[in-house]
Amino acid sequence: MDHLDHLEAQSIFILREAYKHFGKLGMLWSVGKDSTVLLWLAKKAFFGHCPFPFIHVDTKYKIPEMIEFRDRTAKEYNLDLIVHSNEEALANGMGPEHGRMVCCKALKTEGLTQVTKKYEFEGLILGIRRDEEGSRSKERIFSERNSESEWDYTDQPPELWDQFKTDFKKGNHIRVHPILHWNELDIWEYIKRENIPLVDLYFAKDGKRYRSLGCAPCTTPIESTASNIDEIIEELKNTKQSERSGRAQDQEMAHAMQKLRKDGYM
Amino acid sequence: MENSRETLNIVVVGHVDHGKSTLIGRLLFDTDSLPEGAIDKVKQLAKEKGKAFEYAYLLDAFEEEQEQGITIDTTQLQFSTEKRDYVIIDAPGHKEFLKNMISGAANAEAAFLLVDANEGIQEQSRRHGYILSLLGIKKVYVIVNKMDLVDYSEDRLNQIKTDFNEFLNNLNIYPIDYIPISAYFGENIVKKSKKMPWNRSGSIIEIMDTIPKDKDLEKKPLRFPIQDVYKFDDRRIIAGRIESGTLNVGDEILISPSNKTTKIKSIAYWSDKDQRNEASAGMSVGIIVEDEFFNKRGEIISHIEDAPIKSNIFNANVFWMGKTNLVKNKKYKLKLSTKEVECEVITINKIIDASTLAQGDFAEGIKKNDVAEVTIRTKEMICFDEFANLQTTGRFVIVDGFDVSGGGIISGIEDSLKNRELVTNSTNIAPRKRLVSTKDREKSYGQKGRVIWLTGLSGSGKNEIAIKLEKKLFDFGKKVYYLDSTNLRFGLSSDLEFSAKDAHEQTRRIAEVARLFADSGTIVIVSSVSRYRKDREFAKEIIGESVYREVFIEATEDVCKKRNPGGIYEDGDENFYYEKSDYPVFSLFIEDAEFNADKKALSLIELIRG
Numbered sequence: 001m002d003h004l005d006h007l008e009a010q011s012i013f014i015l016r017e018a019y020k021h022f023g024k025l026g027m028l029w030s031v032g033k034d035s036t037v038l039l040w041l042a043k044k045a046f047f048g049h050c051p052f053p054f055i056h057v058d059t060k061y062k063i064p065e066m067i068e069f070r071d072r073t074a075k076e077y078n079l080d081l082i083v084h085s086n087e088e089a090l091a092n093g094m095g096p097e098h099g100r101m102v103c104c105k106a107l108k109t110e111g112l113t114q115v116t117k118k119y120e121f122e123g124l125i126l127g128i129r130r131d132e133e134g135s136r137s138k139e140r141i142f143s144e145r146n147s148e149s150e151w152d153y154t155d156q157p158p159e160l161w162d163q164f165k166t167d168f169k170k171g172n173h174i175r176v177h178p179i180l181h182w183n184e185l186d187i188w189e190y191i192k193r194e195n196i197p198l199v200d201l202y203f204a205k206d207g208k209r210y211r212s213l214g215c216a217p218c219t220t221p222i223e224s225t226a227s228n229i230d231e232i233i234e235e236l237k238n239t240k241q242s243e244r245s246g247r248a249q250d251q252e253m254a255h256a257m258q259k260l261r262k263d264g265y266m
Numbered sequence: 267m268e269n270s271r272e273t274l275n276i277v278v279v280g281h282v283d284h285g286k287s288t289l290i291g292r293l294l295f296d297t298d299s300l301p302e303g304a305i306d307k308v309k310q311l312a313k314e315k316g317k318a319f320e321y322a323y324l325l326d327a328f329e330e331e332q333e334q335g336i337t338i339d340t341t342q343l344q345f346s347t348e349k350r351d352y353v354i355i356d357a358p359g360h361k362e363f364l365k366n367m368i369s370g371a372a373n374a375e376a377a378f379l380l381v382d383a384n385e386g387i388q389e390q391s392r393r394h395g396y397i398l399s400l401l402g403i404k405k406v407y408v409i410v411n412k413m414d415l416v417d418y419s420e421d422r423l424n425q426i427k428t429d430f431n432e433f434l435n436n437l438n439i440y441p442i443d444y445i446p447i448s449a450y451f452g453e454n455i456v457k458k459s460k461k462m463p464w465n466r467s468g469s470i471i472e473i474m475d476t477i478p479k480d481k482d483l484e485k486k487p488l489r490f491p492i493q494d495v496y497k498f499d500d501r502r503i504i505a506g507r508i509e510s511g512t513l514n515v516g517d518e519i520l521i522s523p524s525n526k527t528t529k530i531k532s533i534a535y536w537s538d539k540d541q542r543n544e545a546s547a548g549m550s551v552g553i554i555v556e557d558e559f560f561n562k563r564g565e566i567i568s569h570i571e572d573a574p575i576k577s578n579i580f581n582a583n584v585f586w587m588g589k590t591n592l593v594k595n596k597k598y599k600l601k602l603s604t605k606e607v608e609c610e611v612i613t614i615n616k617i618i619d620a621s622t623l624a625q626g627d628f629a630e631g632i633k634k635n636d637v638a639e640v641t642i643r644t645k646e647m648i649c650f651d652e653f654a655n656l657q658t659t660g661r662f663v664i665v666d667g668f669d670v671s672g673g674g675i676i677s678g679i680e681d682s683l684k685n686r687e688l689v690t691n692s693t694n695i696a697p698r699k700r701l702v703s704t705k706d707r708e709k710s711y712g713q714k715g716r717v718i719w720l721t722g723l724s725g726s727g728k729n730e731i732a733i734k735l736e737k738k739l740f741d742f743g744k745k746v747y748y749l750d751s752t753n754l755r756f757g758l759s760s761d762l763e764f765s766a767k768d769a770h771e772q773t774r775r776i777a778e779v780a781r782l783f784a785d786s787g788t789i790v791i792v793s794s795v796s797r798y799r800k801d802r803e804f805a806k807e808i809i810g811e812s813v814y815r816e817v818f819i820e821a822t823e824d825v826c827k828k829r830n831p832g833g834i835y836e837d838g839d840e841n842f843y844y845e846k847s848d849y850p851v852f853s854l855f856i857e858d859a860e861f862n863a864d865k866k867a868l869s870l871i872e873l874i875r876g
Contacts, residue, residue, distance in 0.1 A: 001548050003271055003351075012550035013493070013507045020494050020563065045505075047552060048536040049498040130342050134327025138339040140369070153328065156339060158365040158587050158670050160372030163601045163663040165670060181353075183344055194537070242301035254311055255329045 004190050007182055008041065013162065014141055014178040015045040015125070019052065021166040022123030022174065026082070028112070028266065029054040031066045031073075032213040033198060035127035037187055038179060039077070040196050042125075053080040055115055055124075059107035060085055061095070061215035069199040084115040096217045100249050101256065107215075109265045113149040116173060125176045126266055131183040132244060135258040140165070141180055147171040149264025184243050185236050192229045203227050211243055218248040272350040274479060277371045278409075279398070280380030281388040282359035285411040287337050289380065289449040289470075290356050291321025296456045297471070299345035300324065321449070325356050336360055340370030349475045359390050364635050365587040368397060368673065376405035376477050378470075383422055383446070384415040387430050389621045395430075396620040396637060399437040400583055400675060402657050405477055406434075408441045409470070413462065414448040420464045436623070443467050484546035486510040489574060489651070489659045490567040491603035492521075496552065503534045503552035504561055509603060509658035511569075512546035513553070520570045521561060523647045525811070527570060528557040564605030566649040566659065574649040574659060579688040580679045581615070581641050581696060584664065586632045588671030592664070593631035601670075602662035605648055609664070613641040613696045632672075639677070641696035647687050652678040682785040685810050707787035713744055715784035716874050717809050720793045721802060722819030723844055725830030727856050727863060728793035731819065734867035735791055739874070746789040751776055773801045777808040784813050789874055799845040815873045816847060821856035828859040 001009070018025055027042065029035045042050055056070060074081040086094070089106040096103045116124060130137040140156050142164035157165045168174060179187075191198060201210040201221075208221040209232075222241065226232040244250045250257055257265070278286045294300050308323040311332065325341045326332050337358040344353050357370035371377065377398050381391050398406055408430060416422040427444045434441060446454060446462055447470060453459040454469045467473060488511030496503045513519070517530050534552035535541050545551045553567075566574050586592045592611065600609040616639040617626035632638045653660030653675035664672035681704040683697050708714050718735070720728040732748050739746040751772065755762065759775055762768040776792055783790040796802045806814045821829075823842045852873060854866055 001546075003273060006273075006548060009507065009548055009550040016493050016505055016550070044536050044540070045550070046496065046498060047501070047503060047534055051498065131344060137325075137327060137341045137343070154330065154338065156366065156369075158663075158673070159369045160663065160670075160673055161658075161661055163670060165668075167599070167665055167668040169668060181342070240300075240302040242303070245301075245303075254314065255327075258328060 004186065004193060007179075007186055007190070008044070010181065011038075011041045011178040012045040014164075014176065015042055017162075017164060017166075018123050018125055018142075018174075018176040018178075019046070022121075024119065024121050025052045025123040025125070026055045026119065026121050027052060027125040028127070029056055029070075029081075030127070030213070030266075031056065031062075031070045031199060032127075033187055033191065033202060034129065034179060034182075036073075036198060037182075037190060037196060038125065038127040039079075040194060041178065043077070050077065050079055052125075053082050053119075055082045055084065057108055057111040057115065058083050058085045059111070059215050060090055061107070061217055063201060063210075063213065063216045063219070065199055065201050066213060073197070082115065082119070084111055084118075086111040086114060096215070100218060101253070101260065103218075104249050104260055104265065105263060109149070109260065109263050112266065113264055116149060117147075121173055123174050123176055125178060127179055128177055128266060129182050129184070129187075130180050133250060133257050135255075135261050136180075139177055139180060141177050142166065143175045143177065144168050145173050145175055145264060149173075151262050151264065153258075153262065185233065188229060188233050188236060192233065202232065204231075210246070212247055214247055214249075220246045220248075222246055272479060273353060274350060274376065274474075274477060275353045275355060275374045276376045276378060276474070276477075277355040277357055277374035277403075278378045278380060279357045279367060279371060279394040280359055280378075280409075281382070281385075281390040281394075282336060282361075284359060284380045284382040284385070284388075284391070285449045286359060286380050287322035287325045287356055288320065289378075289409065289411065289447070289455075290343065290354050291324040292449045292452055292455055293354065293470070294324060294343060294345055295321060296452060297345050297347065338363055338366065340366045342370075342373075347471060347475055352474065357394075359394075361390060361393070361635060364393070364397075367394065368401075368585070368587065371397060371401055371403065372673075374403060375480055376407070377403050378407050378409045379441070380409045380411050381426055381430065382415075383410050383412045383426065386426060387433070391430070392433055392622070393620040393635070395434050395439060396437055396618075396623075397585060399439050400585055400637065400673075402653060402661075402675065404439075406439050406441050407473065408444045410444060410446045411449050413446045413453065414451055418446070418448075418453075418459075418461045420462070433623075443473060445470060445473060483510050483548070484512050486547070486656060487572040488513055488519075488568050489603075489656065490553075491605070491659070492561055492563050492565045492567065493604050494563055495561050501534060501554060502558055503554060504567075505550075505552040506567075506604065507550045508545055508547050510547045510656055512544060513567075515543040518570055519555070519567050520573055521565050521567055522573055522649045523576045524562070524565060526557075526559055528555045528559075530554075531556050564603075564607075564648075566603070574651050575679065576647050576649055576685045577679055577683070577688065578645075578647050579612070579641065579643045579683070579690075579697060580650065581639065581677045581699065582662075582674040583637065583639055583677055584632070584672050584674035585620070585637045586634055586672045588634060588666050588669065590666065591631035591633050592638075592666075592672060598671075599665040600642070600644060600648075600662050601665060602648060602650055603659055607648055608645040609642050611640045612643045613694050615639040615641065615696050640674075642674075643688075650676050652676055654678075682782060686808060704785055704787075711745055711787045713787065713789065713874070715787045715789065715813060716815060717780045717784050717790045717792060717813055718815045718817060718870065718873055719780075719796070719802070719805060719809075720791065720817050720819055721796045723797070723821065723823075723826050723842060724795055725826030725828075726819040726821035727829065727861060727866070728819050730863035731854070731866050731870070732791045732793045734863045735870055738867055738871065739789060742871075744789055744874070745787060746791065747783055748791045748793075749776060749780055749783065751792065751794045754779075770801065770804075773805055774808070777805040780805075781809045781813075784809065797844045799847060802847060816851040817870060817873070818846070818851050818853045819856060820853055825856055825859050
């Protein structure tokens with residue numbers, strides 16, 4: 001087995017553990033590269049089937065190509081797709097001009113909490129990775145959230161020998177992180193190996209490409225000429241820029257992500 | 267070749283403040299593995315908080331960690347040398363966060379156990395050493411940090427080496443090397459330090475690249491725990507991850523503990539490039555088998571000749587992380603590979619203070635951060651291996667309420683007690699382990715212990731055949747013993763009568779004694795009417811399927827009456843009633859009363875083979 005085989009086998013094991021343990025299980029699909037890889041891994045884990053719904057928390061500020069890709073792929077893969085927006089906050093005019101932390105919390109965190117409650121999810125699969133930023137690097141593979149989606153990162157359960165936390169209070173839910181151990185380069189090498197279809201925004205046009213996707217007002221493309229997967233892999237091997245440097249919420253203040261994630265952010 | 271690069275997971279453990287996070291921060295910095303601006307960001311942060319810059323801040327991402335200057339939770343970071351990729355796991359050194367340390371260390375293949383050159387070996391240095399031995403991590407390197415505080419003294423290093431080895435060797439940890447460094451000043455990190463010319467081993471990075479990877483898990487016995495069974499379409503797929511060994515399409519497999527055998531028909535796949543006929547350790551696969559019977563998550567698939575141990579009682583070493591003590595006679599959940607089962611601790615054999623190795627007090631049970639030797643009973647039979655033989659199926663966690671609260675490794679079970687459901691009315695007893703195994707005896711005696719169980723009606727000729735068979739095997743030089751059920755009634759079973767209830771007890775006693783004889787390496791011949799199927803199944807279960815050989819001596823009512831006109835009948839009226847077994851047995855037909863017992867016995871010789 002090579003490096004990617006090991007990563008894949010571990011992720012499939014985790015996905016199957018989640019499916020076995022949680023009656024009400026959903027997978028968050030942001031349409032970005034990581035959660036699209038996750039979608040592919042689910043197909044493999046369940047031999048071509050996707051036995052749970054996929055959830056897209058739509059802030060209505062997403063880049064239009066993302067929405068187009070989402071709808072096309074959902075149709076192609078025959079996904080059970082739940083699209084949810086925090087309509088109330090949007091009706092009250094929520095947007096990045098209220099402050100990025102405030103906006104992220106309302107449209108993403110609260111949107112996610114709403115949909116979790118509505119469908120009474122016991123398990124939510126998310127495509128976060130340890131190498132993305134500090135608070136994610138401390139995550140567990142099965143990570144408990146209370147009924148308000150809050151994360152008690154000061155008292156995380158021991159996680160050893162792939163025996164995950166599967167017992168929890170009713171009303172709480174478990175965030176499952178099957179690709180926590182992958183890094184950005186792994187993701188791209190896997191996309192290449194498996195030939196996974198991806199939204200076009202990642203590939204350079206006119207000297208710019210998106211390295212990480214989010215809402216249009218708060219995500220900036222990076223300078224790049226990498227217009228295909230091979231070129232992206234080559235670029236990543238030589239860059240010293242961090243992956244999320246184009247994501248405004250990370251730069252907002254010290255420990256911004258820790259604070260967002262404590263409240264239930266992805 | 268891009269994807270064939272190798273990854274090694276290394277955990278850094280040790281006492282609080284001995285510099286684990288600093289070392290890792292330094293490794294990342296010196297190998298140029300940090301993203302642009304990371305150092306500046308941390309410097310800025312330190313300035314804002316009015317603190318001096320620390321490499322540790324790169325890892326201690328939580329605000330609380332930076333404020334208190336300690337690591338609370340484990341982190342994993344990646345970096346590469348020219349040779350390969352590393353995942354470096356930072357584990358907290360504070361006693362309070364031992365569970366986070368264990369979470370980190372459980373994922374590692376090798377460990378750096380850090381000791382402060384100035385402070386020397388402290389409580390958590392020892393406790394972490396103990397935990398590493400329990401986790402089965404053998405590749406341990408002791409890193410002696412802060413050498414700058416002891417003037418880079420070789421004597422100081424040697425002193426720490428002598429002291430620590432004394433403790434660690436006692437736990438069967440033999441550190442591969444002691445590496446002197448100063449993480450803060452970057453001495454002996456990437457390049458050999460000029461400050462320590464006496465140091466014969468290389469720098470940390472040089473030594474890291476020499477750590478060998480674990481290999482050959484795929485050559486060990488097959489263990490494929492069933493994770494789930496899928497029926498999304500017309501295929502019925504048994505899904506799981508192969509923990510050890512290799513399986514091939516066409517292999518005959520055994521499913522334990524339900525004891526079913528079948529063949530692998532195919533390996534399922536979704537994407538065409540994943541099509542395969544062979545799969546081995548580490549792979550998450552799905553198999554389709556020839557016979558479709560009910561399979562449960564938690565059962566273990568193996569090859570027939572190399573099955574896991576089955577039992578409901580075993581000895582284990584556990585470490586406890588729970589908020590409430592681990593106590594006897596309370597119900598917990600045990601998770602071992604994919605099996606979940608109710609369990610209880612029936613005996614606490616020893617509690618050890620992991621830091622001093624002193625024996626603790628039993629009265630209140632096993633406290634948080636304690637290590638103990640216990641005997642565990644599960645509610646039903648489970649499959650496992652001894653941790654020393656196969657790690658992945660030899661370890662488990664214990665769930666108390668909602669929380670994973672303990673981890674344990676199975677130290678084993680005595681051979682004579684394996685592969686059967688154990689029942690006991692005694693309390694405070696533990697199965698004890700000895701130094702001579704069944705295999706040792708088999709090798710020394712040149713024969714395998716077997717039980718040849720002769721069953722049939724009274725008068726069918728069991729005894730005649732048994733005595734001839736005993737003589738023949740004896741003359742061949744075999745260690746053999748005929749366990750005559752009638753003779754037992756003058757001794758071991760002198761309290762039993764000829765009633766249905768006592769007949770069952772008599773069967774149990776014969777089977778238990780026969781099992782012990784067989785375990786001692788002896789070929790045992792048993793003669794017992796055992797006319798009911800359930801009695802023989804009971805005996806077979808006690809003795810063990812691989813040891814038990816059933817021979818049905820079949821004779822007509824006529825022949826029996828002729829041969830035994832008086833009749834000794836074990837269980838009353840139904841003298842000529844016999845229930846045949848529904849599995850294949852060796853049959854001898856006694857065609858007439860004057861049969862040749864010698865010839866019949868000869869045909870049974872082959873039963874001791876295989």
